[in-house]
Amino acid sequence: MTVHSQGAVTAPQDAPPKSAGGQQTPPTTKGAGTSAPRRGRKPLPAGWLPYLLIGPAVLSLATLLLYPLAKNVILSFQKVDKIEFIQRKAPFNGVENYTQLLGDAHFWTVVLRTFTFTAANVALIMLIGSLVGILLNRLGTWMRLVLSMALVMAWAMPIVASVTVFQWLFDEQFGVMNWVMRTLGFSGYEQHNWFETGLSTLTIVTVLVVWGSVPFVALNMYAGLTTVSGELYEAARMDGANGWQTFWQVVFPNLKPFFTVTTFLEVIWVFKAFTQVYAMNRGGPDRASETLPVFAFVEGQSQGHYALAAAISVLTIVMLVIVMSFYFRLILKQEEEQ
Template sequence: MTVHSQGATTSAPQDAPHQSAGRPKAQSPAAGPRPTPPRGGRKQLPSGWLPYLLVLPAVASMALLLLYPLIKNVILSFQDINKIEFIQRKYPFGGFANYTQLIGDSNFWTVVVRSFLFTFANVALIMVIGSLIGILLNRLGKWMRLVLSMALVMAWAMPIVASVQVFYWLFDEQFGVMNWVMRTLGFSGYEQHNWFETGLSTLTIVTLLVVWGSIPFVALNMYAGLTTVGAELYEAARMDGANGWQTFWKVVFPNLKPFFLVTTFLEVIWVFKAFTQVYAMNKGGPDRASEILPVFAYVEGQSQAHYGLAAAISVLTILILLVVMSFYFRLILKQEEEQ
């Protein structure tokens, strides 16, 4: 017993001094129960590995379907393989000869410039017209919006080869609708006029086809983005006296800037590598005057049997797209830093 100065007595626990040294101490309730080891001695995978295991099948499929052909194509671009070597199954190593030949070829640079101009014209028209139709969808009533949306989806779902045949028929030399329209409007010289006489006119028709087939994607996504802009922002702009263009530039565009960046970037990739529309329309003619880079690589490889040179063209096309992607990612990172 212990006597304090105030006279109160307290009793100390009797078993504390005599507690056995070998007896385990009682576990504090705050410590919680100890984890139970897995049965059978099996080891559990760390939780951080689970996401990688889930995406492993997709990564393996992409490596098999995309990475392996890409590596083989890069190897082929350093080989001097033409028709004779292909028949004899000889694969001589040519080093950078294919790339040197392309860099020194004026026709290659003509195709590169044509590809950039073709891409710029298409993407500009697609983004402008698609955005305007998206704004129209946002302003239409329920039933008119449904009709226009169905028309856009039907145009978007039409197979590319079928749409090429329709456009080819519209501009046909003998039975084309456009020649009949021009004659009806009083223009002369459109009796069996050949709309595919030059590379510029051919690419102009292809541009109409590509724009027609790509507008639905931009318009529907634009409409979906506009539904996220609050009505109070339009009301505030209207009270400030903003007109339609000022409302779009000050209200719509800042809120939908990520949409414009992503959509423009996707359209640049899709148009730049457009092959089916150009080749199916006139096979890059006349006299290869409407070829862009994918068609140029295909003609060199399949028609001219310059397989190594065609592989080098495709590799350079990929490098050009990577440069474009680098600018896009810089814009995305800059935008995230500003936020």
């Protein structure tokens, strides 16, 4: 309130008015009790949201994978060699490409070589990778860090660069391996050609593939071992189990999903390995080290049998699907057991 010079008292302008009983009434707010309608987008139906979220990914896969796959399947039923490619003609010839392949002894030799190559690589990768993973779990902090960094650097090395290093290691004239063999006293390694046969070439490729794939298995194995409770190891030791029995009775049952998934991933990666085999010796000598991906590439790009190469790639996909069907059956069986 304000007191004037004459002694009159006036109430402040901001004070709320008083009611008849002398009590102040709360101020009224403009628009109180009414809520203004909000303007915005209408909510999407709940059932459409998941499809909208995965829509870009599905569209990208359809553009980058499904469309080329469909064109490749169509090409496998056509006759497209160098002449047809120049004339831009693609006449359909039914299943002639497939009958030609299935009746070709060289094709079945390549198939057998591919499965043997895949089996040998996957077995070595899983064995060595598991052992290195167990070693990582046993090492101290600093040694584990050093070994992990070495594994990551080997894993991250580009394939072409690693192939170049291995070509230098096994070079006929300046190779380190010839020098090592001569130093150890072995004769016949003066300018020895390590890529003389298809078997020796694939052996070197196997060493390269295993070297580049072991880090993935080892690091995942170590990550899986960290989830196994130490009480299980203590119980196994109290029961008198040795290291091998502890692995089969404690580690393997707990990491069975890891072994299943990793094994089938390695099967896929090794089965479709192309760069290591082709860059090492172009599938030679005399096409004796070709696997199915390299066989398809050589038939298509070098020989000019484009439709036949498409048929080879389709058969390769069919074989991988058959192999993966066993994987899905194992996954479903494990889910049923849980």
